[in-house]
Amino acid sequence: MISETAQTATVDAPIEAVDIADWVLNLPDAEYRRCAPGEHIAAGRTTTDDGRPMSINVENIGGTLVIQHYVAEVHEAHHCHLVSLSDAQTEQGWIKVQATWDMRVEPNDDGTCRLTNTVTTHATQGFLPMKAYLRDTAANGELPLYQPGGYAAALLRGTTATGDKEEVTA
Known part of the structure; x- marks a missing residue:
């Protein structure tokens, strides 16, 4: 594992009002960019050859496209698990990284719900020479973290959300 980022946010809406999969798999490009201005560049949607939904995202992570x-x-509706074999442009050229993005929503007792957003990256065979570089970059605080309040707020379009926990392992 290269890194894992886990964040939670309280979403000010009942769980019945939340559909994580619909949101992430139909996310408009402009809304994707608003979730992390300056880092998120573009988003689109398509399907795999066998018909599975796919989200295509382009972003700048620590200066790497x-x-x-x-x-x-x-x-x-309350759980979306996505896996990507991502392309990253580095000073040494293009490499592949496996990224897993997992989002879950669970109800709270007060009529709100808790969004948990976890992103995990793993090295592929072509990535191994870059592993030390990215660990150093993450350790220096140069890798941006997703804003859980931003995702939660965008998810519900107009409701409020507050991020209250963030953990990063690099």
């Missing part, structure tokens, strides 16, 4: 091909392995 990354193109993600997130295929939905689980796409339910």
